Amino acid sequence: MEAAASLVNWPSEGITRVPFQVFSDDEVYEREQQRIFRGPVWQYLCIEPEIANPGDIVTAWMGETPIIVTRDAEGQIHAMVNRCAHKGALVALRGKDNAKHLTCVYHAWSYRLDGRLRSIAFQKGVNGKGGMPEDFDVSAHRLQPVRVASFCGLVFGTLSDETPPLEEYLGPRMSAFIQRNFGRPLKILGRHSQIIHNNWKLYAENVRDSYHATLLHTFYTTFKVNRLDMDGGIVLSDKKWHHISYSKRATFNLDREYLTAEVHSAKYGAKHGDSALEGPQLLDAWDEFDDGITHSIQTVFPNLVFQFTLNSLAIRFFAPKGVDKTELKWIFLGYERDTPEQTEMRVRQSNLTGAAGLVALEDGCINEFVQRGTVGAPERAAFIEMGGRVAESNESSRATEASVRGFWHGYREIMGF
Amino acid sequence: MQVLERREARAGDAADAGHDIRQLLADYAHALDDDRLEAWPDFFTEDGCYRLTTRENVAAGLPVGIILCHGRGMLRDRIAALRTANIYEPHWYTHVLGPASIDAEEGGWRVRSNFSVYRTFESGESMLYGAGRYLDRVSRTASGMRLRERTVVLDSRCIDVLTVIPV
Numbered sequence: 001m002e003a004a005a006s007l008v009n010w011p012s013e014g015i016t017r018v019p020f021q022v023f024s025d026d027e028v029y030e031r032e033q034q035r036i037f038r039g040p041v042w043q044y045l046c047i048e049p050e051i052a053n054p055g056d057i058v059t060a061w062m063g064e065t066p067i068i069v070t071r072d073a074e075g076q077i078h079a080m081v082n083r084c085a086h087k088g089a090l091v092a093l094r095g096k097d098n099a100k101h102l103t104c105v106y107h108a109w110s111y112r113l114d115g116r117l118r119s120i121a122f123q124k125g126v127n128g129k130g131g132m133p134e135d136f137d138v139s140a141h142r143l144q145p146v147r148v149a150s151f152c153g154l155v156f157g158t159l160s161d162e163t164p165p166l167e168e169y170l171g172p173r174m175s176a177f178i179q180r181n182f183g184r185p186l187k188i189l190g191r192h193s194q195i196i197h198n199n200w201k202l203y204a205e206n207v208r209d210s211y212h213a214t215l216l217h218t219f220y221t222t223f224k225v226n227r228l229d230m231d232g233g234i235v236l237s238d239k240k241w242h243h244i245s246y247s248k249r250a251t252f253n254l255d256r257e258y259l260t261a262e263v264h265s266a267k268y269g270a271k272h273g274d275s276a277l278e279g280p281q282l283l284d285a286w287d288e289f290d291d292g293i294t295h296s297i298q299t300v301f302p303n304l305v306f307q308f309t310l311n312s313l314a315i316r317f318f319a320p321k322g323v324d325k326t327e328l329k330w331i332f333l334g335y336e337r338d339t340p341e342q343t344e345m346r347v348r349q350s351n352l353t354g355a356a357g358l359v360a361l362e363d364g365c366i367n368e369f370v371q372r373g374t375v376g377a378p379e380r381a382a383f384i385e386m387g388g389r390v391a392e393s394n395e396s397s398r399a400t401e402a403s404v405r406g407f408w409h410g411y412r413e414i415m416g417f
Numbered sequence: 418m419q420v421l422e423r424r425e426a427r428a429g430d431a432a433d434a435g436h437d438i439r440q441l442l443a444d445y446a447h448a449l450d451d452d453r454l455e456a457w458p459d460f461f462t463e464d465g466c467y468r469l470t471t472r473e474n475v476a477a478g479l480p481v482g483i484i485l486c487h488g489r490g491m492l493r494d495r496i497a498a499l500r501t502a503n504i505y506e507p508h509w510y511t512h513v514l515g516p517a518s519i520d521a522e523e524g525g526w527r528v529r530s531n532f533s534v535y536r537t538f539e540s541g542e543s544m545l546y547g548a549g550r551y552l553d554r555v556s557r558t559a560s561g562m563r564l565r566e567r568t569v570v571l572d573s574r575c576i577d578v579l580t581v582i583p584v
Contacts, residue, residue: 190474190481193575218502279491327575332481343480350481351491356469356580358495362504364579 007031008417011381015405015412016389021378022417023199023371029323035415036302037063037320040163042149042156042170044304044317045069045079047331049153049186050096055113057097061319062157067146068092068102069155072113079146079157080115091143102143115143151175152182170300171237177244177298180289181308185336189347193329194355198367200303200320201411203328206367207297207305207316208407210234210245210398211386216366219358231292233395240391240406241301245398249294282352284345285310299403301410309359311342312349324371330354384408435519438528438555441562446512446532449582454499457583458492462556462563467492469569469584472549483571483580499581510546510582511535525556525565534584547571547584
């Protein structure tokens, strides 16, 4: 803890300040790999439809640790580090595969789908010469196991024995909302990823930041997909690590702030009027739930996001690839039960988010602007006081940075800063 | 003799069509490279379909890619959004096109060609945005050759930074 404290000198104001150093410091990045990504957190690995059949294999990442997820012949899901017990080479090389065993291409060490070593080549040597020592024991070696847990078709892993059970880690409010969105068989509609040139935590802040969403993302506001003058709120988990931000489109009530506060987005709307879309079918949608919520963003600490914008359900997973590089993965989903018309609407609405998302593409560059702006001033700090100085739920307003403060609360706790 | 003339005439049509299709593909790329983005929807038929996706999604038969527009209205909305609503660092493209293979089909032609697109941001650096293939269905209309369908298949799954300008 002492060493951690001396690495970063966190301002005395606490969670309302974030020292810019944490976005560009290599030592901080290394410590995050150890304390967070190899630490007591559950991280997203895949969804169950990707490993539906016995022998299905997918690869994933937990921070910089390569992971294999499998379904064995009995239907059991396993996760293990993708690192051969012999020399440390990657064992699974393809993103998706189906096989009876996992065999390292280097020296043909072969593992069962649960990670146990089953055989090695030339154990007894060749022509009676060479080979492993007499006391070599196949059962003493295996791929490093990863604790795995599945909830509503979402498969998570953790490298720490201290991580509490998954549902306890998520807490009741977060679990209930995951159940709402993922509680029926899922169908993958498509995927892609984005390389964003910023520290992973800038995206973690960005997706928790309901203050920016309708200021920067003009399309959102203009076409009334999400605005702060709709009913909505912020829910933080008990430990403040995770959050939900939601809004209800039917409750839109034009607020003067949008017209008077030099808000770029409102100017566009005022100039072009409501019927600006020439292809209005883009926003064709149906009410899937009876709670009135038409847009939601949910985060799970450290690097997972669930999006439900109109009917566009997606998983966003952002993997650190260095102190100033992050891969943001998008997986667009529907349900097995969807009608062709519903699938078509979800597919069309996928234009709203992703690397070319009409309401979200700005996030591909905005965090890089912060990275570039802050890299030369590690001793300075961000100012995060919108909506007060605490990290508490607020179900009456989203003009707040409460969930951003919640992230930093969790981050400081786990990092010892 | 008559038969031969007819065959030559047909060959002449095909040659003209090939020329016109290659011109369409070049004009399309040059319009994007020259920032004449408002012309983009006009390269399509009124109900034309544009799809930007990845090799992985195509191989898996998945419908969601990166951009999907049905009809010129959605195409025009894309351009209106990037001109007036979206916020991003200005950048420019240079398309480099490969030769097109052209096969006649009912109502037009199926066309396949390769591309690479270089992108230059404000920093002045040019980087490869992506490489892949155009899978097109082209028809001759009263106003010339038009795309009924353009599927842009990127080799890569990863988009660097973002995609604003169509490919």
